[in-house]
Amino acid sequence: MSTPQPSMPQAQAAVPNWQTGGGPSYAGYTSPIPVVRTHLGHAVASEWTKIRSVRSTIWTLGVFVLLMIGIGLGAAALVAANASQESLNNENPLSFGFFGLLLGSMCVITLGVLTTASEYGTGMIRTTMVACPSRGRVLAAKALVFFTVAFVTTLASVLVVALADVALLDGARTPTGQEWLKGTVGVSLYIALLGLLSLIVGSIIRHSAGAITIMIGVVLAPLVIALFMFSQSLEDLRQALFEYSIPNQLSVFYSNSLTETGPSGWDPLWIILGVTAVAFAGAYALLEKRDV
Amino acid sequence: MIELAGLTKRYGEKVAVNNLTFTVRPGIVTGFLGPNGAGKSTTMRMMLGLDRPTAGDVRIDGKHYDQLKDPLTYIGALLDAKAMHGGRSAFNHLLCLAQSNGIPRKRVDEVLDTVGLTAVARKKAKGFSLGMGQRLGIAGALLGDPRILMFDEPVNGLDPEGIHWIRNLMKSLAAQGRTVFVSSHLMSEMALTADHLVVIGQGRLLADTSMADFIAQNSRSYVRIRTPQRERLLDVLHTAGVTVVETGNGTLEVDGSKSEYIGELAAQHQIVLHELSPQQASLEEAFMQLTAESVEYHAHSDTPVDAPLPPQQQWGADWKGN
Numbered sequence: 001m002s003t004p005q006p007s008m009p010q011a012q013a014a015v016p017n018w019q020t021g022g023g024p025s026y027a028g029y030t031s032p033i034p035v036v037r038t039h040l041g042h043a044v045a046s047e048w049t050k051i052r053s054v055r056s057t058i059w060t061l062g063v064f065v066l067l068m069i070g071i072g073l074g075a076a077a078l079v080a081a082n083a084s085q086e087s088l089n090n091e092n093p094l095s096f097g098f099f100g101l102l103l104g105s106m107c108v109i110t111l112g113v114l115t116t117a118s119e120y121g122t123g124m125i126r127t128t129m130v131a132c133p134s135r136g137r138v139l140a141a142k143a144l145v146f147f148t149v150a151f152v153t154t155l156a157s158v159l160v161v162a163l164a165d166v167a168l169l170d171g172a173r174t175p176t177g178q179e180w181l182k183g184t185v186g187v188s189l190y191i192a193l194l195g196l197l198s199l200i201v202g203s204i205i206r207h208s209a210g211a212i213t214i215m216i217g218v219v220l221a222p223l224v225i226a227l228f229m230f231s232q233s234l235e236d237l238r239q240a241l242f243e244y245s246i247p248n249q250l251s252v253f254y255s256n257s258l259t260e261t262g263p264s265g266w267d268p269l270w271i272i273l274g275v276t277a278v279a280f281a282g283a284y285a286l287l288e289k290r291d292v
Numbered sequence: 293m294i295e296l297a298g299l300t301k302r303y304g305e306k307v308a309v310n311n312l313t314f315t316v317r318p319g320i321v322t323g324f325l326g327p328n329g330a331g332k333s334t335t336m337r338m339m340l341g342l343d344r345p346t347a348g349d350v351r352i353d354g355k356h357y358d359q360l361k362d363p364l365t366y367i368g369a370l371l372d373a374k375a376m377h378g379g380r381s382a383f384n385h386l387l388c389l390a391q392s393n394g395i396p397r398k399r400v401d402e403v404l405d406t407v408g409l410t411a412v413a414r415k416k417a418k419g420f421s422l423g424m425g426q427r428l429g430i431a432g433a434l435l436g437d438p439r440i441l442m443f444d445e446p447v448n449g450l451d452p453e454g455i456h457w458i459r460n461l462m463k464s465l466a467a468q469g470r471t472v473f474v475s476s477h478l479m480s481e482m483a484l485t486a487d488h489l490v491v492i493g494q495g496r497l498l499a500d501t502s503m504a505d506f507i508a509q510n511s512r513s514y515v516r517i518r519t520p521q522r523e524r525l526l527d528v529l530h531t532a533g534v535t536v537v538e539t540g541n542g543t544l545e546v547d548g549s550k551s552e553y554i555g556e557l558a559a560q561h562q563i564v565l566h567e568l569s570p571q572q573a574s575l576e577e578a579f580m581q582l583t584a585e586s587v588e589y590h591a592h593s594d595t596p597v598d599a600p601l602p603p604q605q606q607w608g609a610d611w612k613g614n
Contacts, residue, residue, distance in 0.1 A: 028293070028318035029469040031437035036394030037361050046392035053384035054377060123375040126342055127432065130369055131392045133341045133358040291343040 043132055043141035051145055056114050061149075064107035065157050071100035072161030080168045088171030094183035095254035096169070097161040101187060102247055104157070106216065108150050108191055112198030113211040115146050120206040125292055135287045139203060143280070146199050151192035158184050182253045186269060190250065193272045194219075200279045204286055219246045244271070293318055293471055294339060294440065298348035301334050301495075308334045310495040311348065316473045318439070321466045323486030323503070324475040327583050331495035332475040333371075336444050340369055352440060364393040367440040368433030373425035373449075378418025382409055382428050385417060386435060395436055403431040422449040430461070440471040447481055459485050479579035483507075493583040510578035515551045517544040518567035519558070528561050529554070543567070 036042075051057050075096045079088075116139075119125040132138050162184055166175070175183065198215045205211040226241035242248055243262025252268050263271060294316040301309040309331040316322045326332050337343040339350050341357030352360065352367055360366050376385050386400045404410045407427040412420070417428060426446065433441055443462070447455045462485055466472045476482050482489060482503075489506045491499040499506060519525050525544070529536050534554070537545045546554060551570045558565050573581075 028471060029439040031365060031439065033365060033395065033399065033437045035362060035365055038392070038394050042392050042394050046388045049384060049388040049391055050377075050380070053381065053388070054379045056379065118377065122377045123372065124377045126337075126371055126375045127389065128392075129342055130340050130371070131364055131389050133360060133363055291337070 040137055040141060043137050044144055047141045047145040060107045060111040061153050064104045067104040068100040068157035069160055072097045073164050075099050076165045076168045088169060091172045092175055092179055092254055093165040093169040093172035094162050094175050096165050097158060098251055098254060105191055105194055108195035109198040109215045110212055112146060112195035113202035113208055115142055115199050117202035117206055117208040117211050121208055129292045136284055139284060139287060143196055147192050147196050150195040151188055154191045155188040158188055187253045190269055190272060193276050197276045197279055200283045203283045223247055293353055295351045299338060299345055299350055300347040301338060302346045308495050312497050314490050314500045316471055318471040319466060319469050320487040321462050321472045321485050322488045323482035324473060324490050325482050326492040328477055330492050333444055336442060362393045364436030366438050368436060368438040369442040370429040370433045370446055371444050373429045376417050379416055381414050381416055383413040386431060389432055390435055393436055399435055403434045406434060407431040423451060423454045426450060441465055443474045445475055479575045483575050491582060498582055510582060512573040514571050515546045515554055516567060516569050516571050519563060519565050521563045525563050528557055532557055
């Protein structure tokens with residue numbers, strides 16, 4: 001304790017502590033504001049403020065809920081009014097939520113793209129990246145916040161429609177636990193991942209209209225192309241396009257595939273999870289490489 | 293403190309920033325001057341980690357920008373007034389920035405008050421005038437109470453009251469011991485605010501000097517003479533070895549500040565002078581002269597971009613000699 005240590009002050013001067021006020025060679029103003037070592041949580045809080053403070057979020061999610069519940073309830077009411085008891089036998093009542101989900105997915109795609117691409121359109125991205133130089137953290141925070149918002153909103157709307165379907169369609173069978181899980185949590189995860197993929201495409205393309213067009217093409221083009229593929233020699237391709245088109249993958253969650261082969265069970269979820277993971281890695285690499 | 297060492301940025305064949313080396317010191321306002329397209333904004337973007345340098349290095353208090361964990365408390369930047377989402381309110385814009393750096397929420401109200409936007413804090417940014425947008429951008433720069441501040445063309449599009457406010461703000465920030473780095477393409481603006489001057493042209497460093505030295509070295513001083521005995525005076529000056537330039541409107545000009553000497557010469561030879569006045573070219577002229585040289589150099593140069601460049605010293609020597 002009492003031993004003098006003459007080398008100590010020099011050692012401290014040689015390694016200035018930047019986080020708490022700087023060394024002698026960089027003396028100057030010292031702020032009274034406490035310095036915080038930031039982490040992903042700060043970026044998530046920031047992205048949550050961003051997503052809730054613009055009107056496009058309210059609009060896209062509002063239209064999404066309207067489409068989901070409006071079309072879902074409408075379809076259920078129409079079927080209940082027109083179908084005879086026998087024709088509904090063995091039908092999964094949850095499957096009538098499909099139509100609203102397919103249209104509603106366009107809103108989730110739009111919001112996903114806007115979360116990243118609109119920052120490039122407005123110039124906000126420069127402010128964002130100056131505030132958080134870790135580009136991967138920005139992308140991860142956006143992905144987390146958007147995925148949570150999309151999943152919760154989808155699950156809530158899907159649940160309302162599912163409960164209404166089961167209540168309105170007396171003739172249909174009672175869905176099993178597995179069918180309940182796939183028809184609610186499963187499709188919601190799928191839609192949220194589709195939105196996340198759109199967010200990633202928005203980050204790569206950096207242009208809202210371009211990215212939205214690409215994503216709508218990804219959803220609809222394979223099915224539409226397959227519909228007009230009459231040549232016999234292209235039968236295998238036509239089959240694959242049908243089976244792996246996003247609308248067909250969605251219907252797999254209701255055990256209603258267009259074909260007997262192709263993805264079944266939880267396969268669609270693993271497919272989109274893989275695609276999204278690869279796209280995320282690509283977007284991250286591009287973000288690190290490119291200038292903002 | 294901002295340190296640049298050999299900072300270079302190429303876009304394909306075009307060299308936007310060429311081997312820049314200088315230091316921005318604390319406690320003073322450093323002006324960053326250059327004509328449009330000289331590479332000022334590109335340099336600032338590289339300082340902030342937005343653009344990756346092709347070569348060289350830039351450090352903020354000894355660190356690379358992306359090593360800063362809470363950058364807004366180190367360095368605040370106003371890049372351009374419209375780098376924000378127009379649909380977001382001023383308060384929420386600042387709040388999301390504060391959150392990303394763990395800055396207390398009450399700072400948002402404080403900086404809104406500092407820039408005078410408290411009354412419109414809940415209004416959408418897209419309804420803001422250019423001056424209000426500029427103020428909001430400055431509020432974002434001040435948010436973390438940083439010791440380094442960087443402003444890219446802050447007075448662009450501002451009314452006189454706004455310009456006056458920004459000038460005083462920059463001076464008071466520097467007086468608190470902060471590093472203030474401000475870019476402009478207007479020499480007259482810099483002369484009023486900057487203590488130190490860094491001039492670039494075509495991405496190259498042309499001058500790194502104190503404002504006073506720059507004025508002394510770059511503004512051409514000369515003596516203007518009017519006399520009814522023009523021919524006699526020319527003879528006398530010629531004999532004394534003084535070079536005279538005859539201007540179109542009947543006046544004579546002598547380079548340098550030799551008015552006393554010329555007056556004494558004229559008195560000795562009993563020549564009547566109607567005017568004998570020391571003149572100094574404006575700073576704007578000095579700046580144009582300085583940057584014109586860089587343009588001229590490029591126009592006469594046949595060397596390809598990749599050829600080795602003459603050392604920086606030669607450049608300094610070039611204009612200091614004049």
